[in-house]
Amino acid sequence: MLLELIITIKGELMVELQEIQFTSLVLSSSLLPISFNLSHFNFHRIMAESLVSGVLGQLASITTDLTMKELRLVKDVDESISSLRRKLKDIQAVLEDAERKQLDDARIRRWLDELTDISYDIDDVLDEWSSETLKSEIQKRVEAEENGHQQKAADKKKKKVCLPLTSSCFSVNQLKRVGVRRDIAHRIKRLNETLEEIAKDKQHYSLETTKVVQKQTRETISFVDESQVYGLDGPKNALIEKLLNESSEGLSGGGKSVPVIIPIVGMGGIGKTTLAQLAFNDAEIKRHFSERMWACVSDPFDEIKVAKAIIESLKGSHQNLETLEALFRLIRVSIEGKKFFLVLDDVWSDDRDKWEKFIQLLRLGAVGSRVLVTTRKVEVATMMGAAAEMITLQLLSDEYCWSIFSGLAFRGRNSEECKQLERVGRQIASKCKGLPLVAKSLGSLMCSKVTENEWEDVLSSRFWELKDEQTKTFAPFFLSYYDLSPRVRRCFSYCSLFPKDYNFDPAELIELWMSQGYLSGSQNPEEEGKKCFQSLTMRSFFQDFRIDFDQTIIGCKMHDILNDFAQFLTRNECSSMRVEVDMEKTEPPSVEKIRHSWLALAPNFPKIPTSIFDQSSLRSLFIQCTSDTSLVGENMVLFHQNFRYLKHLRTLALISSKITKVPEQIGQLIHLRYLNLFQSRNLQELADEVCDLCNLQSLRIEGCSRLQRLPEGMGKLVNLRHLYMRGCKELVGLPKGIGGLTQLRTLDTMFIPKKNEAAYFLSLGDLKSLNHLRFQRYIFEITKCCNLINRSESELTYWECLVYLILNFGEADKKEEIRDEEDEFGILEALQPHPSLRGLLITEYKGTSLYPKWMMGLDKLTGLHITHCKQCESLPPLGSLLPSLKELRIDGLDKVKKIGDEFLGLGVEQAEAVSFPKLERLGFHNMRDWEDWEGTAHTSLQSGVMPCLQVLVIENCGNLKSLPPFLKLTPLHTLCINACGVLLQSLLNSEEEFTKFSHIPCIIIDGQEVT
Template sequence: MEVVSVVGGALLSATFEWLLGKLDLIGSLNLREQVYAELQNSKNFLPQIRDVLEDAEERQITSRSVKRWLSELRDLAYNMEDILDEFGVDSLRSKLSVKPQANTNKVLKIIPTCFFGSRQKDAKSDLETVSRIKDVSTRLQVIVAERSALGLSLSMNAGDRPKRGVAERVPTTSLPVSHLYSREVDIDVILQQLFTAESDHDGVPVIPVIGMGGVGKTTLVQQVYNEERLKGQFELKVWVYVSDEFDVLQITRTILQAVTGENCDLKDLNLLQIRLKERLSGKKFLLVLDDVWNENYDHWDILRRPLMSGEHGSKIIATTRNDSVALAMGRKHLIHRVKGLREDECLSLFATHALGADNFDAHPNLKGIGEEIVKKCRGLPLAAKVLGGLLHGKLSCVEWQDILNSEMWDLPEDKSGILPALRLSYHNLPSHLKQCFAFCAIFPKGREFDKDTQYVAGEILYKLDHMWKGEMLEMSFERVRHCSFYQRICDKFDRFHVLDKLKCLRTFLPLYPFDHHIDCYISNSVLHNFLPKLTNLRVLSLSGYCIMKLPESVGDLKRLRYINLSHTEIQSIPRSVGFLVYLQSLILHNCKKLAWLPTTIGNLRDLHHLDITDTPSLQEMPLQVGNLIRLLTLPKFIVSKADRLRLRDLRNLSLLRGHLSLLELHNVLDVQDVMEVNFDKIEGLDDVALEWTSDFLNPRDESQEMLVLSQLKPHQNLKGLTISCYAGVAFPSWMGDPSYSNLVYLELCHCQRSSSLPSLGQIPSLKELIISEKLKLEDCPKLTRKLPGLLPLVIKLEIVKCPRLTYSPVSLPSLQELYVQTCNEAVLKSLIDLTSLTTLRISGISKLPCLPKSFTQSMIVVEAMEIKECDEFTSLWEEGTSIENLARLGSIKVENCPVLVSLTREEQGLLPYNLRHLIFKKCEALETLPDEMMMLEGCKKNMLRLEELSIKDCSSLTSFPPGKLPTSLKSLKITNCKKLDGQLPSAVKSLFIDNCMELESLPMRMVQQCTALENLNIFECIKVKSLALDCLQSLDNLSCLTISGCEGLEYFPESGFFIPNLMFPIISDCKILKSLPSRMYNLISLQNLFIQGCPNVVSVLEGGFPPKLMYLEIDCPNLKQHMSEWGLKRLTSLERFSINWICPPNDVLPTSLTSFHMVNVSNLKSISKGLLQNLNFLQSLYIEDCPKLRSLPKEGLPPSLGRLIIRNCPLLKQRCLEEKGDSWPLIYNIPCIKIDETDPYFAFIDFWLLF
């Protein structure tokens, strides 16, 4: 809580400045004399308090009396702010700033009359206001009197106080980058450990890097991570920030996303680990876990399980402060301790940041003081940097002496938990940066958040008035990012009833877990009963909560500045929101179902941010949006016809910045509307999208659209431009104007009637400044004009559906990604100088027999190649093509090329040495893989590094080359191949067999040597009658076994099978299977079990289920065994349970359940109390296809329930209708209720995602 004490005063410094500014405006208001006099009296006390705040903020840590004094002062400041709010000063300031020449009396006439003046308040109201102001004044007088008794002194004499501002203080990031003093030895030691081939007996070796906070552990490891000597040593390198919350699920997901380069929405740890295990399998990786605090060995043991599948030589580096953490993760002899800098090195580092030089030669008068300051840094680089940055630009000995003599140094670190140097840097921040720091302190350490969003979060943060371009905002945020020390300072409330006691609450933020994919619930009673009582609320964020409707009572929270409803299922915004006159930010990002904005939104004249990105259901906007003259953020503007929102209504939104999409531009009927906008005057926009209707079947006014586009000339600051569904035959001349020197992104999409490109090559700056990092030409069938001859800086080029684009040599020396679809094959020949190309994708080029030699010979760094839907494609490249040019090629995918016979036209069919992934799909003519596919040209002893081989729907391919598959192969997928034979390499870890109709049993010789096999998946092999279980039992590493659609499979052996590490078995759609494997209760590692579509199975597992089962799904319609015999209550780890065809009897379900899914219980009429009464952790209840179900338990559902899904239960649906059904009172308080929705939430993650 000491952090709260330190940052608590941050709000005071800025709040007092803000209050004084407001009080300066009261003279412009027509207030009653007594009200004005009392406000003026209160104002007179504020400067006396402000002058001692700096001293009070510093002394509060050592003096409880000062701390109490500040607390009382903070309450008074908030009370005064509440009073001033009632006079509408903010609204007045808005009008004055927009029309600075306007007469004040004229401005007053257009401000709502309910806010001020004797004409607006009756006598009783005035008396109450005067009484409240008097109370504040009296308490302020006491505060001032106590100032002297506490010995608080002025920071500086009046008039001498320097104005702290960002502009006067150079940010640390702009200073020269510091050297890693004396770290070369540390780097060499860690590198030697990384190069050593030693393996941990328990898996991947962990190298703990230990040192105290601020000593430079992370910086050191970053240097190692980017070390040139590591280049090529590891196939994968991943960096994960851990923090004090060792969330195994989130860390696992982060690692997986870093490995795959894709977002992952899986919430199930088991599925995440299986997928990560597959991705890491056979790969040599380096993983850095930064800032680890976890001492629990079990947590570490769970995290490392999928990491053990990596190739020999993989390593993990973990930075931590504690020996106990290091010992829990790795061997003691691998620990590397980071020591502090020597005093001379620390002094040099301090001088670099304070003076811009590594010595004091230019300022000898400061050297002695600097040396004394550095001694207090105790060799910590962070302390030296922070204090150096703090003193940068300050050359007065007095200022340096103030830092040296500060009482902060005398405070022991363990008392406050804050390094004294960091504490000092905080106290020397300007007041508005202290506000930002205070807001950052709300969030857990390591939390990422958007700075624009956070800067408008209520009174906590610095006002953005007159800063709309954001230059100071950017600088301020950088300063705070380097000076802040994030801590969680509030508890997680499991029950929101505590809100009833927080009548003065000003900020409501959802501090949900790091895992943003976890569902968060908030009850209707909180929304309808508690929130309306929080009348002092300034900041309200319900982001991520499962809510679909916001009550109209939100309009009673008159002081709200910030509302965030992003990532919710809300469908409309209450009309009352339009009366929140102080509202500055309305965040509706990713509200997929939002379809309506109220017309009252036009009243929000002080609104700065209306974020409606990713709101696909919002098809029109109210006319009143044009009244929001202070808007900075408006991601899209939807043009309507006639009396609705027209393009000309954009004319008053001249402050817009960032991205803007102008949609439905075909609704512009009068070009005069465009001219009134003066689009080129909106200089804050740097990314613009212009979009018309995609309907090209009905008549379009081409000339009108050309006129509209010609008038929509953006400002020259433009960086990105997208034009979609434009029906004009030509582009306007401004698109080739040399003045657009900042343009880096250009996309022309579905411009189906355009016959020529804009004059891109005529822009002189194109050769130097980049006109496009991504030039995308998509679905422009009439386009004939040539591309420019030279695009020197383009790094991504996509040409899609432009069959008439003519041949012309185009030099692309910087191009990294190329995608060509449905174009003339001559386009490929026109592209030259592809020396930087790493990714090539080609699709739908019908007359392409192979990649021309002239095209491939320059692709010296290409890494991935994909060829699809090329009807005449017979081989990859021409005969005589040297594979030496393709040394980096690691992935080849060929799909739907019906005449492809072989990979190359040469007899031996050589492939690049580094090829890791080879995928064929729907290549019906492919007959064989090259006999020498694993051999390098002229060096038969060197084998390919092939790790993945996938073959699907290649009906002519009958077998593999005998004994020729490379030993590096880890994953083999075979789909719809009629014959299967050949012994697999021992290193294969994943085997996928699908739709192999002739396969009757799993060949023993195929798998008996596959001792590394971890995933075995058999799909749609209808003749399979049995499995070689003797082989399976020898697969000690097998963790995932899937048998699906094997309609001939009748039985498992009575003896059962024992696979010690099996975690995830799936048995699905085996129509004649009569029994499940016996003795599965011995599988102590098994956590997930899915049994589906097995109609002849009449009983579940003999002896019960595995004891550590977490997820269970049973779908066997003819089960006879009573559920009371299943032993479910013994499964204390079971979290999710899905049952088809049966309603469980009372008191059989384990209390650990968080999700229960019941489907296809045709005769179920009611759910009894006993079924759910002990499920105190139940969060999701899903009931589907129960046509006779009429009622829920009359006692209600578990109070923990956050989501209720009902589908295809017509009788129950009628009883659960909102406000009408008999059962509505039983469920109304559940946060998320969905009945027969088209996109239902499924209680279980689809296990087919694994494949």
Template sequence: MAESFIFSIAESLITKLASHAFQEASRVVGLYDHLRDLKKTLSLVKAVLLDAEQKQEHNHVLREWLRQLKSVFYDAQNVLDEFECQTLRKQVLKDHGTIKDQVSHFFSSSNPLVFRSKMAQQIKDVSKRLDKVATDGQKFGLRIIDVDTRVVHRRDTSRMTHSRVSDSDVIGREHDKEKIIELFMQQNPNDDDKSLSVIPIVGIGGLGKTTLAKFVFNDKRIDECFKLKMWVCVSDDFDINQLVIKIINSVNVNDAPLRQQNLDMVDLEQLQNQLTSKLAGKKFLLVLDDVWNDDRVKWVELRNLLKEGVAAGSKILVTTRIDSIASMMGTVASYKLQNLSPENSLSLFVKWAFKNEGEEEKHPHLVNIGKEIVKKCKGVPLAVRTLGSLLFSKFEANEWEYVRDNEIWNLPQNKDDILPALKLSYDFLPSYLRQCFALFSLYPKDYEFHSVEVARLWEALGVLAPPRKNETPEDVVKQYLDELLSRSFLQDFIDGGTIYQFKIHDLVHDLALFVAKDECLLVNSHVQNIPENIRHLSFAEFSSLGNSFTSKSVAVRSIMIPNGAEGANVEALLNTCVSKFKLLRVLDLRDSTCKTLPRSIGKLKHLRSFSIQNNPNIKRLPNSICKLQNLQFLSVLRCKELEALPKGFRKLICLRHLGITTKQPVLPYTEITNLISLELLSIESCHNMESIFGGVKFPALKALNVAACHSLKSLPLDVINFPELETLTVKDCVNLDLDLWKEHHEEQNPKLRLKYVAFWGLPQLVALPQWLQETANSLRTLIISDCDNLEMLPEWLSTMTNLKVLLIYGCPKLISLPDNIHHLTALEHLHISGCPELCKKCQPHVGEFWSKISHIKDVFIKEPEKLKEEEDE
């Protein structure tokens, strides 16, 4: 329930009211006393909220009181945001306003005297309501607990940072693995038989079907048996076109794992031709993970596409929770995955509850309690792992007993339901993390999350704690993700130094839906209307935008279409937003096809995040968009018809992330350099630009992404003008000379502090640029992909003492690694593919470079025999 994070809402309000900037601004407009009184009342109410959160499960009246209180809190948030909007507008008028602007401001409702009177009344109204609700709460006899003590113990999460499964991390599934592999190795009765063998694994959610499939998928015997391996996550969506696209991309992933073709506009016949060319004559293994489709017509259609030109012995491995689906798809009897034995369950629990192997022997009393906890998990690995993580580094018996004896286990539940175990772990989260976790419900199942996207949403909605001194909001996001990872809420987590990606398990997604149901709604074809209390809307597909908004849906703060609104015209939605959703903070309309934006969009003064990226039609943005002084994130990336940025861009003084595609030959530097808060700048498909920046200073910029700027010849960046730059991505800029970067750079200048560098699709790159050597003490991730003419890696690469990730894809002329690469003791992930000679020399145990890279935890080298076979074909 959403009331489980009401404490964090109160805390954020008090923090804002207590901030020096807010207090100074309130004095200027004469509202200091009003806001001080509001803060006092909030502090009194906040003191009992943690006790109320814990007791609401069994007290309907208390739960309703919290719901009323939350409504007042949100109204208080709106009042404070209104106050901030006025303060920002005043600052913009002072710094950039004309006399005409100032006269217009004086005669508007934002006139200081009118505004003060209006705000004073709103604050009084909120304070009065808050006083009443606070008085009503006295009857519950709540205890004062003013500090949230549910701290998260961070653990070493290094073993959980990639999707491949280490044998040592899988407990109790060796027998299952051997049985599945035995089925794979069975020959078809007739060698000429072109039918596809389909082997289903069936089991309840959280039982480890996907883990077992990965365990099998990565076995050496499977590599020897199948020329081609593909992995596709199916989940709720069984759209044939999209599945074929996923399969094609899964084939392509062997050449460049982080790049995928954009095939969304291709019809099924063209897709079938591409699929056939990829699979023809190859003996393949395809994993279809997490299938829910029970429509046999769709399955037969997909199967027939896959059978075209198939080599004998090809197999499909299916994981599903539903017996009837397994029977429909399988050509052999379903493999029914059983629950873990009590012994294996306890071993798994101990592995996650204690830091070091054997540590449990020092705490036999805790292990005995653990046995009773494990019994309640019913042999479901996800439940065991989650509760083990929950108790990690806790050595007080009462903490373990609390989990064992918690009444949540007695709630009505379905057979083998593990939601109580996950909900219990959620209840132990600090209040500030609960709100962030709940927002995962706005994304579809199997969504691949990227930290930049998550950071934008969390920050735009104000659910992040204010950064401490020398911290950024991205630092806070990383801390939150680390904490969620430590509790096993995240999986397939990849740490790129400054950028992170991850997924969440289907059941964890179900938990997010459960706890966020009063505030967040993922709209699909089954949703008939949108309740008036919903604050965050996400549309699973654009067709569901037809669902009616109620006339009272004024509380909406987020509208998202995470899978894109391709082919959709969103003018009607935009008009609805402007007329109804005046409190909107997040508006994501990626892939839409509207030709214009209404001038009235400038009225959405609370808007913090706006994206219209990938729009193929829009030519201009209204100048009114520059009235959105609260805007922190703006993306017009890949809007290839956009002729120019709007006038007045410098007024967006809160803008932190900006993504640009424009036909302008020169960026409006005087506008952009006034964006003093800008930390991330992406410039893409600006085909008319030959040069960018030219000595302009960006004092706060931390990340720069430049892609598909085909006329670009130089990037004159240096540490003087970019003192905070940490992330650099350069992609598909075929005329760019990276060595020109440092042509005016003097040796005595400070060194670059880049942490993440990626070079993609740069055929002109023969050697890594010399200036990269300056990052020796800071660089953590280096990605080199599709650089056809790269011939060598320099010896100084071995001085990168903090390098954790080195990914090399599609560099066919690269034939060796630096002699001293074994000096990279921090290196954890080394992936090499599309480099035939280099792959041959790096083969495990037999390659000449193997002894120098064998210490690395995660090494993926594409086998040269497979590369050769694919080249011959």
């Protein structure tokens, strides 16, 4: 028996690592069958086709891996896998018919349910198999490195079993691993038997074999252009009139002004938020109100979330404040005595007690302040005492719906095609029932339809005949949803896990899809994820896009109705809940098998429901800690004790938690692909067991400001593709092993260690070996640049894909205030980026010159920030150096006293030259000693200075005397001057000086608009 076991081990270790990794990737594609109730039917599994296809792909890969040499690996395992494959192929042939007939046959729905569950189980078992193989290979590599890649006859630290027949030695750990393999093989056999029964049952349902025909689709643009808005001109004009009318201001009993509250009421998808956005961004509104704020409220009402949203609109940051009292103090300072405009979007709660504290706070604003509320409930308007001011949105006319629909459906078609499709198109548009969101959804769907027959198929779809009111509401979205590929459907359905008004980062969303295996089988899953995201944006499943400089989407949201639709689809597998203090005895959710869960812990330290740890099938767990909520005390004990029950997790996120250390039990989560510890500010170290997560693809530890070290074994994370660490201020360096992670695509921060520690950490030159690194859409920060020793390895020109770069020269030792200026400039010179760089920030640089030679080669740079460079006495000739610059911010250059021609880069010989030809936004902040800002000495050149300037901000520059005359020749529309006493006196006391800038439409001085 022992000899047989040794031979088994030997065969096991011969499996090729790359093939097994591919098997693991293909395997995990079988996830997330969708659940929903359609017309009173429990329509459980609509994703069986893609689910089975994914499992078949991995089984085919594993069958290929089981060559003749591995037949002795574990007895009969090859036969079991081949049997699984045959049965699933037989089932796959009838799945399309089964999914159609389940509408009317509860037995087929149950059958698909069973098929789904066993597919999940197959996924788990085979993932364990490949993980064990991968661990074995990693262990071999680690041992080889420790032994200098030389075989040793004995290892003093381990017991060995040596047999002459094999002339090889195997450790006890390897023997244990074979035991695990044998256990997995037995489980595969049992699954095979269960699948046998399921395969037999299909014979009872008269299912027909169908052949899937590839659909013909039209080429379409990447996302929907939402610039055109129909049917809101009248409501917009009425709303703006109400917002600007100050003829009837009310007072509270204490004599304080009461801000007028204006509710916009209407059903979901009718355009309430769109109307509020039109008013919020109106030029006249911007000029009229000193402060504008926007907060999405949603349901449930979270006071702290709303307060933080208000502050972010005002200040840009809530300064990590944790309590409602502290947040209210900051809001009070910002709005007291000022005329403000606040939008509270998507309000559901009509509980007066919850809103009273906000209303009291808002009474501190000046007369003329306004609060705009969007809601589906008339009761909200009544509760706020604003029924008289209410604007009720009506359904759009058929003609307006047709305008929205046709504008999207006819994109890219010629006039003849449009004429041919108009008849059936108008009939489809009439199904919109006056809702612009539905018109947009259907128009986006029809844009991809090629023939008139396809349009007729949509018009005659059975979804229009649904009787159940809830499902009837979703009929148009079902049409768009079913028109997606199974892979894209899974990706959309996963979005149901996130709360309403969630800000999606497409890159992060793609990583989450990867972690669940939705993008498996692709050589480049990130690119495949971009295609899935693009498909969803083309079908209007996302909105409120934030666009980068190259028209790439960097953020978006999902409309409430579509969020409801996604939750409706997945309600048998997804659970989202807000945990209050009084919910310690929370009952298990009424869901059969939770696969994905989101817990939002309310303030005052609510207890994590223990029922969540009973869900052994859980594959995603997000715990969102808010305010003073934390994973400490009893919660932390619960978390440590129950970690082992989460063994099937692929995705784990602990957001803003206060854990001090990741539990050691995390090493048991062998399926884990995604780990997010964002802003866990008390976290001091990652457990070494994190390095046992051989399948981990994404590790996010941004904002873990007290994290002191990363495990030395990081090199064992052979599948790691994305590593985010910005804001980890206490990290001294990165482990050497990271340099060997050949799969790594994203690295957002490089820490330069001190000279005496450099041998123990990764150097900047080591990153050259990571040739798969990609920086699109990400900021790459090199921190503690002042520690740089080997300048010959520091050049960054080989990173052509680098888009944004931060050079942080922060103190190597905070006690060392003095640094060699020449050495500092030498380091800056050495850090030469590729000329394609688009954004650059230089901070805490201690040299006197900010003019490295490479700066003149940054022809594509659009954004430059120079901050806290306190020894710098002058600015480089940026006006002539950077022809593409659109935004420039200078902050905290204490020794700069004068800015003149050298900054503009112009001379008398340059009669036709233009300084800052594309600059749109310019800001000077915290310039303590700055006194003079001179224009060009040559009057003839003034018209060629900053010809595109739109916004100028000067803040906390207390000694600045005046502004340069060339500004009056720029198209400047916004001038903000804050805390600039000398300049303010000059402008106010000299009429001649002020008239130079009186043509500027919007002048704001110390927060107040000058009229």
